Amino acid sequence: MLHHTAPVVLIAVVAYETGTARLRRRGDRWPVARDLAFAAGGVVVLGAGGVPGFAGHMVQHVLLGMIAPVLLVLSRPATVLLRAAPTRARRRLKRVLTSRFAAVLVFPPVAALLEACGLWVLYRTGLYAATERNPWLHGVVQLHVFLVGVLFAASLCQLDPVRHRYGAALRAATLVAAAAAHAVLAKTLYLAPPPGVALADADARIAAEVMYYGGDLAELALAAVIAAQWYARRGRELRRTGAVAGSP
C-alpha cells in the first residue's frame, strides 16, 4: 500500500514542517521532539505492510492503528494547524474541534468503545474475510483503523484543544478497559481465527501474540503520557500552595 500512501504522508510531513517553521519564525517555542514524533509517525505509516499472512496483517494493525497514532498525537498536529493557519481557517477549525459532535467523539469512553467495537466487528464477522477478497474494502478498513486509532489516542492524551478536559482517573480507567478488550480479543484469535479464514497454526499464534504484546506497547506509551500530565499538574498545584521544598 506504499504507492498510494507515500504521497499523502509526504504532503502531511511537509505541511507540518511548514507550519512549525512559521511558528518558530514568529518566536513560538516548539520542541523539536514534536517534529520528530510527527515524522516518525509518518515513517511508521509507510512501514506498515509487506509482511505476509495473518501475522503480517497484525503487524500492520499494530503499526497503523496504535503506534503511528500515538506518535502523531504527541506531535499536536491540530495545535500547529490552529496557530499557523490564516485567521479565517483558524476560526473554522477551532469551531469544528470544539464542537459538540467532536466533544462526544473525544469523550474517552466513546472513543474506546469505537476502537474496541471496530476491532470486534473486523475480526468476529465476515468483514476480515471480505477485505481479503476486495482491495478497495481493505483500504477503507485500514483507513478506518488508523483514524479510530488517532481518535482514541487523542481522546486519552488531550494534547490538542478540546471542548472538555477529563481527569487522569477517567482516562486511565478507559485505557485499562480498552487494553483489556484488546488483550482478550488477541487471545481468542489464537484459537478461533476470523470467520471464513483458514490459518496455519503458527500464523495464528504469532498474529495473536503480536496483537497482545503490540497492544502493551501502545498502552504503556499512553499510560506514560497520562502519568506525565498528572505529575506536571500536581507540580503546578504544589508550587502554587508552596508545598514543595525550595519553592518561592
Add this chain to the structure above:
Amino acid sequence: MSHEVPVRREVRRARSGWAGAAIGVGVAAFADETVFHQLLHWHHFYDRSTTDAGLVSDGLFHAFGWVALVLGFVVVADLRRGDRLSGRATAGGILAAAGAFQLYDGTIQHKLLGLHQIRYDVDLAPYDWTWNVVAVVLLAAGVWLLRSARSRTA
C-alpha cells in the same frame, strides 16, 4: 523570608500504601509475563481449557498491571517531592498487592478458571504449593509492614 513558616508536612500513609499496591500488582503481572511466559516458557499463552471468565480476568489484570505500574511510580514520585511519602507503607503496599495478585493467579485464575498451569508435563502439586505459599508469605509481610507503618508516628 519572614513570611515563610516551615510547614510540617503530613505524611500521606494511605496514599503511599495505595501507590505501593498499584506498583505491586504491576510488578507481579510484569514478572509473571517476563519470567514465566517469556524466559522459562513454563506458562502457555493460551490453554485449551481456559474459560471465558479466565480470559477476561487475564485481559483485565494484564491491562491493569501496566497502567498501575506507571501511575503508581508517578504517585510515589509526587509524594516524595512533597515530602509526604511513607516508605514503609509503600513497601507494605507493594508486597501485599504482589502477594495478593499471585495468590489470586495461583488459585482462582490457574485452578478455578483454568487460565493455564504453572508448568506442563510435570507433577503440578509442588509447583502449586510453592507458588501459593510464596504468595501468602509476600501478602503477610506486606500486611505487617502496612500495620507497622500505621502504628508509627510520622
